[in-house]
Amino acid sequence: MAKKKSNQRPGRSGPPKTARTEPKAAATVEDTDADTATADATDETEAADTANAPAEKTDTKPVGAKPKTPRAGAAGSRPGSKAAANRPGGRNPKKGRKPVAAPKKSLPWGMILTVSALVLVVGALIAIPVLTLPEQSVTDPDVTIEGSVDYFEEGADWVTQRDHVEGSVQYALTPPAGGNHNVAWQLCTGVVYDEQIPNEHAVHSLEHGAIWITYQPDLPAEQVERLAGKTTGQDYTFMSPYPDQPAPVILTAWGYQLQLESANDERIDQFIAKYRLTASQEPNATCSRGVTATGTTPVLAPGM
Amino acid sequence: MRRAISARPILSVVMAALVAVALGLSVGVMSTRENPPGADSPEAGFAWDMSLHHGQAVAMSMYLYDNGGDEALRTIAYDIGLTQQGQIGVMRTWLRDWNLPQSSTDEPMQWMTMPMDMGSWAKDGRIMPGMATQDELTELYSLTGLEADLLFCELMINHHVGGVHMAEGVLELTEDEEVRWLADAMVSGQQSEIDALTEIADRLRGTEGSAQTG
Numbered sequence: 104m105a106k107k108k109s110n111q112r113p114g115r116s117g118p119p120k121t122a123r124t125e126p127k128a129a130a131t132v133e134d135t136d137a138d139t140a141t142a143d144a145t146d147e148t149e150a151a152d153t154a155n156a157p158a159e160k161t162d163t164k165p166v167g168a169k170p171k172t173p174r175a176g177a178a179g180s181r182p183g184s185k186a187a188a189n190r191p192g193g194r195n196p197k198k199g200r201k202p203v204a205a206p207k208k209s210l211p212w213g214m215i216l217t218v219s220a221l222v223l224v225v226g227a228l229i230a231i232p233v234l235t236l237p238e239q240s241v242t243d244p245d246v247t248i249e250g251s252v253d254y255f256e257e258g259a260d261w262v263t264q265r266d267h268v269e270g271s272v273q274y275a276l277t278p279p280a281g282g283n284h285n286v287a288w289q290l291c292t293g294v295v296y297d298e299q300i301p302n303e304h305a306v307h308s309l310e311h312g313a314i315w316i317t318y319q320p321d322l323p324a325e326q327v328e329r330l331a332g333k334t335t336g337q338d339y340t341f342m343s344p345y346p347d348q349p350a351p352v353i354l355t356a357w358g359y360q361l362q363l364e365s366a367n368d369e370r371i372d373q374f375i376a377k378y379r380l381t382a383s384q385e386p387n388a389t390c391s392r393g394v395t396a397t398g399t400t401p402v403l404a405p406g407m
Numbered sequence: 408m409r410r411a412i413s414a415r416p417i418l419s420v421v422m423a424a425l426v427a428v429a430l431g432l433s434v435g436v437m438s439t440r441e442n443p444p445g446a447d448s449p450e451a452g453f454a455w456d457m458s459l460h461h462g463q464a465v466a467m468s469m470y471l472y473d474n475g476g477d478e479a480l481r482t483i484a485y486d487i488g489l490t491q492q493g494q495i496g497v498m499r500t501w502l503r504d505w506n507l508p509q510s511s512t513d514e515p516m517q518w519m520t521m522p523m524d525m526g527s528w529a530k531d532g533r534i535m536p537g538m539a540t541q542d543e544l545t546e547l548y549s550l551t552g553l554e555a556d557l558l559f560c561e562l563m564i565n566h567h568v569g570g571v572h573m574a575e576g577v578l579e580l581t582e583d584e585e586v587r588w589l590a591d592a593m594v595s596g597q598q599s600e601i602d603a604l605t606e607i608a609d610r611l612r613g614t615e616g617s618a619q620t621g
Binding site for chain 2: 214217218221222224225226228229231245292312333335336337338339372375376377379380381386387389390391392
């Protein structure tokens with residue numbers, strides 16, 4: 104097993120694999136229960152069952168259903184019940200076990216016990232891994248961030264517009280979270296810009312997977328410091344003031360944006376963890392060798 | 408409908424099959440769960456920190472490839488830059504496979520058994536051991552030719568010393584064959600590059616000396 108770990112290329116699916124296995128395992132348990140319950144009902148309370156069926160559908164708590172409930176519950180609660188033993192494997196047509204039906208007259212107790220024990224073991228083997236699943240980690244990339252807008256879901260047309268264009272571009276969103284952009288990207292290797300930077304370069308950095316932290320110029324200095332602390336030296340992160348933006352602090356990735364009232368919001372780290380690099384439209388494109396332009400007009404030649 | 412000849416053998420087979428399926432499911436679910444390293448694992452910490460560490464080396468190397476003077480050094484810089492960018496891609500693929508974020512917002516190097524003394528490298532704004540400060544980068548990016556070559560050698564040797572230290576750190580902690588494979592390659596590759604950079608720096612300093620005297 105240990106060796107298998109090395110050979111097994113975890114192909115895109117560590118946890119997803121678990122997630123896929125889980126329902127399957129759960130379904131197996133349910134199948135067993137359903138089978139035994141059905142078998143039970145068919146055997147002994149078929150008439151009552153059929154008669155009660157419509158009542159069950161109309162009433163949430165039908166009186167008529169009561170006679171059936173305890174038996175079904177008893178059979179369903181433990182896979183080792185008589186009914187289960189009586190009809191090993193239930194009536195799953197897929198497994199083609201119909202011919203196995205045991206004679207009804209005499210009960211082979213030894214076999215019943217053996218099968219019961221086995222069913223218990225099987226149940227435990229399936230239940231233990233399922234019941235002990237790890238809790239979702241806070242750093243799970245699938246975590247939902249309150250207030251974060253997903254412009255792919257919103258159907259924004261610009262999220263798929265990635266042409267390199269010259270000159271100024273009119274962006275629908277402020278600050279822009281995607282769209283056509285300049286051929287040069289803004290240096291985004293954890294750089295704190297003290298002045299406004301051209302949208303056309305910043306959007307190209309977003310395309311490379313960077314998080315752009317912007318703030319209203321009148322944001323209190325200690326909050327600006329706090330944002331700078333999250334930016335400085337952190338590759339794929341850059342920060343700049345943005346006059347006239349609609350919230351004091353805004354975090355932007357390609358296609359995603361989060362507006363915040365202050366720099367002390369814990370969703371900042373969540374947004375960064377979730378979207379930095381993962382929102383990249385060009386996986387593995389760099390932040391280094393970008394331009395360090397300021398102002399609102401894109402520059403022509405890359406600096407360093 | 409066929410009549411069962413004897414229920415017992417079939418029943419045994421069915422029971423055995425049931426146990427086998429359950430065992431398979433159980434082991435399967437358990438092993439997929441244990442396989443991917445978690446957010447607080449040394450493997451994840453290494454992948455995050457080394458990616459950031461490598462990123463800076465790539466930037467410096469590409470600059471030197473563009474602006475350096477010595478052909479041999481520019482070749483080494485080209486080699487370092489492209490190799491480390493490739494390794495970043497490998498580490499990012501791990502993180503994707505492990506369903507973890509591509510970057511960390513936590514303090515770096517905390518996954519190591521014995522994190523390097525913070526005072527020795529963090530005090531002047533170094534994010535990790537061996538990484539250049541913003542001032543050092545600014546200076547490098549202002550130089551060309553021989554001056555750039557000399558500073559690059561100095562910065563990249565330090566960078567590699569820190570990188571080797573970090574790679575050795577994860578080798579102490581992980582059994583993951585993929586991580587061990589890449590970390591091993593980093594230790595040997597960067598160690599030999601340290602030697603090469605040292606030799607070139609010595610030769611260039613000789614050049615510089617003779618240039619000054621001559």
